[in-house]
Amino acid sequence: MATLKELSKVEERFVGGHRLCAGCGHGITVRMILNAAEGSNVVVGCATGCLEVASTIYPYTAWKCSFIHNAFENAGATISGVEAAYRALKKKGKVKEDFKFIAFGGDGGTYDIGLQSLSGAMERGHNIVYVCLDNEAYMNTGIQRSSATPTGADTTTSPAGKVIPGKQQPRKDLTAIMAAHNIPYVAQTAINNWQDVHKKAKKALEVEGPAFINVLSPCPRGWRYNTPDIVEITKLAVETRFWPLFEVENGKWKLNYKPKKYVPIEEFLKPQGRFRHLFKPGNEHLIKAIQEEVDSRWLALLERCGETPELPPR
Amino acid sequence: MKTKVALTGNEAVAQAMKQINPDVVAAYPITPQTEIVQIFSSFVANGEVDTEFVAVESEHSAMSAAIGAAAGGARAMTATSSQGLALMFEVVYIAASLRLPIVFPVVNRALSGPINIHCDHSDAMGLRDSGVIQLFSENAQEAYDNMIQAVRIAEHPDVRLPVMVNMDGFITSHAMDVLEVLDDETVKNFVGTYVPEDYLLDAQNPISMGNFDMYDFYFEHKRQQVEAMKAAKEVIKEVGKEFAKISGREYGLIESYKLEDADVAVVVLNSAAGTAKGVADELRAKGIKAGVLKPRVYRPFPQEEIREALKGVKAVAVMDRAETFSTCGGPMFADIRNTLYDLKNDIKVVNYIYGLGGRDLRLEHVQQVFEDLENIRKTGRVDETVKYLGLRE
């Protein structure tokens, strides 16, 4: 595993001057992923969203590699087209260099509107890496719920109202859906653990065929936590087992991190404004239900990973 | 070398694609285009082309992947019809604005609903303002010829735009027709190799494409697209002349049939133009000076050529195989009437909507149109500007 000392010597390919919010998780995530692609020629594809809008405002681009944005729902198809062009031109000797292909999409562009395009690209076996920057809502349009939005979250289209306390449905398990595609590599990671992100990005870039990484990439505006606390909040997502770190390599599930003790979900929810309403007296049952959801998902994951399905000691 | 063969329109188009041998084809099946995808897949499976065939999961992805491929520096194609084109709608605009020379046949079919699989032009007309070049084909021969020329038009440095090659669903796509095909070598030489100017896979020169364009630049980039469309008119003519050298068949922006001395004329796209020409011949034999104008190119719109061709005519009927629901007639009617306005010579222009959802256009329908035109010419009176042909009223 490379050290930060070594990694900091790699050329920066997502430069400052982009217009993401101060403290945006996407800037951190993208830097980590491209850092892992050190030395390779890279073409980045990007779905419409905060990242794309903020990083390529004509006539400025924050990308030091080739970049294409097409539309919201088609990052998967677009990057597979570029990869097909690469195969064709390479075969004919028109392109000499080797290339890696990385597509970035937010959870809206990946879990929801772009799911079909992503699924198609994965099923067809293109040699690409798709990275979902999951910040659990449509942030670009102003914090609307997506299928990645967790139960109970207050968003502008799942507002915590007098009758309905935030989003009512459990979040979609996209990483598992991608694993069901039986592609060489699927992983879930979070930026609090940069080694984990780095290792998984490396693996994804190295495997032959499609790879998918789901990264928890917080949004201070949408989650309403104190902006500098991004690493802490992400860590709480992992420690509370809300966002487990795991990978599926050629069909084999593996848990990458097991919290030592039982951290209740409140710890993750409490610092975030989007869950504030859950802490009003009388709403205890809502938090309890979220905890039950987290626990049952955790147990199912342990089972898939061949681990003993038990909760950490309280 | 030219060979006479009997092929359906779909086969002819697939044949052209095989001879063009593009780098990437991304496509999805839809009636009545499906055969093109099937036949082309077999060329890929049998190693008759070097193409990377991407069997996508939807037409939206077909055009999206074609965009990715073309942006990557490849000669890319797709093919579709009707609902498929409608699903592509969003990305066709993007292909045009990114100035990617994607060639794609469209087998014209009615749009739902109610669902219908037969021919009309509502699919193509829905994208007439998307910034793609639209060629129309009367028969399998023209579809084949248009496909080959489309590559050169699309890739011309002054143009760099997608080209949509239209032919009538079932009427042309599924009907066996006799046509002349060129040999592989001739086509290969004619289309040449694609040399992209700027593309994603240029390792030395990374590029950002599809960027966020605010009000400070978007308008200027749209103006550039208009210029490319203007340039396309000249390029289409040049390519048509060059194509004549290898095929003996010359193509311009329009086909003008017996219009030099015509009193009455019909303007019509695609296969119906053949029917109209037949009727015009019959009427000529009876002493009626009838003519036909068939736009080969609908976008960019060949306004000057059409004005010139129709300037001596007294009454014109524009036949549209699509509705606009403006309640003021079909799409081409608006364009033609606008074109003739500047002549200030009182040409009467009327509109006939015909053939929606594959409703047959028969000789007597066209005869009726010419008869109406003769009446208008004689009386100078138009009773109804927009009429429906073959509709139970």
Added chain:
Amino acid sequence: MTPYNPFNRNFGSGTRTKAVRPDMKWHELTRAGNIYEPGNANTYETGDWRSIRPVWNKERCIHCLFCWRYCPDASVIAKDGKFETFDYKHCKGCGICAKVCPVNAIDMVSEDEIEKVKEANKDEN
């Protein structure tokens, strides 16, 4: 009166790109809005978004580079594997670097304070 130019809004006050100027006419601009200068966003300054700034404490720094790893704006400049400086032209003052620093070697100081100190120094001179 400085004339109001709406086209300068997204252009910023930073260095201009070589290929594009805000007064260019349609036929002078790059085709399709393509950008041919990879990473030219670094000529656009987002430093003026900042109301608090990170200030490096050399004595305390152990060069772990967590700040470099977690900067969303690539505004922590490392050299030879060590902390070198902050890129204040692009730093938006989010404060993540100070927060992840294990030895409190980064202070977040209000830009107002810095302005005052600067002016005080100016007056003395």
Added chain:
Amino acid sequence: MAKVLEIRWHARGGQGAKTAALMLAESVAEMGKYVQGFPEYGPERMGAPIQAFNRISDEPIYIHSNVVNPDIVMVLDPTLIGKANITDGVPEDGIYIINTTKTPAEVRKMLGVKGGKIYTVDANQISLETIGRPIPNTPMMGAFIKATGIIPFDEFMACMREQLAKKFKSKPEVIEGNLKAIERAYQEVKGE
């Protein structure tokens, strides 16, 4: 056409300039005037310099373009002086109302403005003391009324009270704080 008063707000994304422009429009509309209030929708994110606009008139307003030559410039964030193009398009006799701890003379020097009028108010401090959070847009209303005098202060306050009561039905405790913030800014704003 009657003279339309045009206002441009300068702030940072997330600071509430849009809310301020809409709030001002709403309260002035309550007083029977014709108003517009609109932000500029850009790609900028939280923290980036942004603008919002108002128009106020005694007659219906037909124009719908951005404000290019504002009569009044409102600056919500003191750190924007010298960074955003605050003086762009402002006529010689333009009025600046700025949230800052500096004096009007100091700001005048920083902006390089000779004519017109410059008002300053420490809206951050006022809002901290009255509302408990640094939300300068409320006190800036008070400074605006004082500097422009377009509406009698008492009438404006009565109208604000009504509006705030509507807005904070569930949190009546914040109404007084907001009103106090406006009143203090009205009294404390300095101009020259």
